[in-house]
Amino acid sequence: MSTHHTLLEVEHLTMRFGGLTALSDLSLNVAAGQITSIIGPNGAGKTTFFNCLTGFYKPTEGAVRMHHPQHGALLLNEMPSYHVARKAGVVRTFQNIRLFPNMTVLENLIVAQHNALQTASRFSLAGLFGRAGYKAARQQALEKAEMWLTRLKLLDLADTAAGNLSYGTQRRIEIARALCVDPLLICLDEPAAGLNPRESAELNELLVYLSREHGKGVLLIEHDMNVVMRVSDHICVLNFGNKIAEGTPQQIQQDPNVIKAYLGEEETDEKVAA
């Protein structure tokens, strides 16, 4: 474990909406090159946690610290949401897919490289006059997009409108788009939802590839235990905004608190297919 340095440190994170405490005193470390999963029944605060990480919500208390190899320690909770991806290299996907539906798959991936391209185009001036520097940057962007499209088996669909494709394909596009930002940490919100078993197996393989081969940190919210238990290095279980357990898949499967939260004494959650 010690070979994987800590990428993200979450300290005493609390998020309240009026009287409702969606997250309370959550602390968690996410390592580079590893897959960390957040699981928990519906309404446990998982997506709220993502929103706090990625600047969409300002947490009521606590800190989220990103250890960036170049920029040092960055406090994500004090950044505007677009800085989280741009400066800290933390990119997320959404539970209800958010693509640019009328744009082609390739355009979706090019948009993701906006910041690099915009700088290369000297805020459009070099671009307008077709300067060589910009052309090279553009070529690079296309190559990167092509690489991820190939890796995610989307190459044939590159020039079709993203909104017209099937659910499972749209999920893959969203992941490919996030990867085009070159994230250090990629946060996936239920990437396996709506996938068939074959697609789900491919997703597992991709997640392992990203963490092992590319050394990216992967943070995963997932209900599909087939995915979670097979690929996770580390699992954190949330229930009603509290962390009730943390550990390896084996530890989690045997944890009495987790079993109680999922199978419950009074309430059962049907969503969980263990």
Next chain:
Amino acid sequence: MSAYVPVHQGPGFAARIKDALAVAMLSLMLGIPMIGLHTVDSGGALSIATRWPWLALFVGIMFGGRLAMQFALDHFKLNKARRAQKRPAVRATRPWLKWLGYAVLGFSLVLPIAFSGNRYVVDTATTVLIYVMLGWGLNVVVGLAGLLDLGYVAFYAVGAYTYGLLSTHFGWGFWQTLPVAGALAATFGIILGWPTLRLRGDYLAIVTLGFGEIIRLILVNWTDFSGGPNGIGQIPRPTFFGLPFSPDTDTPTFATFFHIEYAAEHRVIFLYYVILALALLTNLFVSRLRKLPVGIAWEAVREDEVACKALGMNVTNIKLSAFAIGAMLGGFAGVFFAARQGFISPESFVFSESATILAIVVLGGMGSQLGVVVAAILLVLLPELGRDFSEYRMLLFGAAMILIMVWRPGGLIASREPTVKLNKGAQA
């Protein structure tokens, strides 16, 4: 995704009649207080007048129209479910559109020569081109970036008054003023946009509407500055590289320089080519921008702001750039307008002007450059066809905006050309 369309027989004839009767009944209720009755001024006091035959005609048209529409919809199997699923996505590229574009361009280049004896035609074509340019400018804001700007005419006014004031007070020329006015309009765009662009779409719409009115009210009331309701007159016309168009022969003029007979048309034709050049430059500029990162980002912001933020894009700056560039183009058009008319007053910058430009963008197909041209030609030419038509102009614009949104949200020309394609490789 090919939409599944259930085989649809359509309701029976009786149901159709019943439906049309309901529409007729509704039309009757709507029509009684507006068409059936009206008040006329009879010697100081109002009295009631009736127009029952008109009302009957209106109700009849609504009944027949509804019936015909329903049958037509059945015929083309365009039922609601299918319409709802239709999106202006990428479709097969339509080569004829490109050819239509070239044809329009070619025609616009030879138009003043073809109609050289007809000043009216060239004048009208100049008006069309002003609207085309305004349409292209607003298209950046509404069509590409998806920001509803209801006060676009304010930037047009900024351009026009900049030239009006600089030329009459300080003797600035047309070409000198052009960049200054563009920059000033863009600055106004940024001043308005910076605090308001983070607002949601409908708030932004109403704030821009208010901004347009503020500019107009200031122009009306600040008489020392803008001449008030009387406006600014005797604005110098653009010269041909320093050569004025005038009948004098004492100083070198366009006519004396080229040793031709002075004719009033020369200026008209020159103005036409100036706005044509400005419009073509605008088109080139906007279509290049669209393929640059900033242009792709505009469209992405229109599609999903939240996703843009998650990808590290500064949404406010992206919107601001669209707003500023749209404003700048409006400012250019304003300078030309002032130079062409020689006279400007707040009358020219009212809300209905903003609405007309918006109608051009919406009708043409948001984001489509050629669509704007087609819509501008339609909207300028239709009122020219007759006085009756011009009275109904705004009414028809309003109705067209509703109908286009309901039936064909993509506008007249709804295809979207991707900004980049994989198989074609890199191209700027």
Next chain:
Amino acid sequence: MGQLIQQLINGLTLGAVYGLIALGYTMVYGIIGMINFAHGDIYMVAAIMAVTVLTLLGAAGITAVPLALLITLVVVILFTAIYGWSVERVAYRPLRNAPRLAPLISAIGMSIFLQNMVQLTQGARVKPIHALLPGGFELGTIDGFTVHLAYTQIMIIVVTVALLVLFTWLITRTSFGRQQRACEQDRTMTALLGINVDRTISYTFMLGAGLAAVAGVMVTVYYGVVDFSIGFVAGIKAFTAAVLGGIGSLPGAMLGGLIIGMIESFWSAYLSPEYKDVATFVLLILVLMFRPSGLLGRPEVEKV
């Protein structure tokens, strides 16, 4: 001092009218999350209808003021509600699931259509009616300024307060109000519970139009002149009132209306009448910049 009190009374009256129109904005916004851009024009349609009905009643010899007023109110409310219904049916319902920009544009189209329709069918000239409720109380003379309280002003304030109470009751205490608030929260879920969402939205538009109709009738009686263009500026001001008070909140709309009315009245009296509209628009921009949730509204949490 006398003039101050007079402006207070005038501002209160004006504010009550803006408040009534603002209630319509706020209710429609509450249920569909969109501004009804044609609302100002609905108010104008009502004012024009009020002129027609009052002229008609005058011709028919019904001159007893309370009776004439009552008939006018009922008739205008009914016909205006039909207009409200039609606006929703034509410009909003077909676009329920369309991108946000589409219903906005169709509603602006509707606003342009209504204004020009009235101009064409009823004429562009100002329509004057003779005073229905002339006179009022003299409240006394302070610092050489006689303060007047017109009967029409009393009428407007009383009717407005009554309607505010009625609508607060309607929204918070009745089954319709519960359905309405349910649609506001989650339209899909409300539909799943067997509530006819389309109908609830239609009723809301009709109620909003009804309130605009009351405002239209009262303005006609109060000022004695209307024309086809009054909807545009009144619409923006009422919208500003709704936003200032916190859009979605009924008392907020009323409070916003009163503030706008006061600002306008005092601005005209003490500063420059030419810039009174500019003052409102600037206020609108400032409110949206610094407190978009308004005075009494709840802040919006961005749903991700």
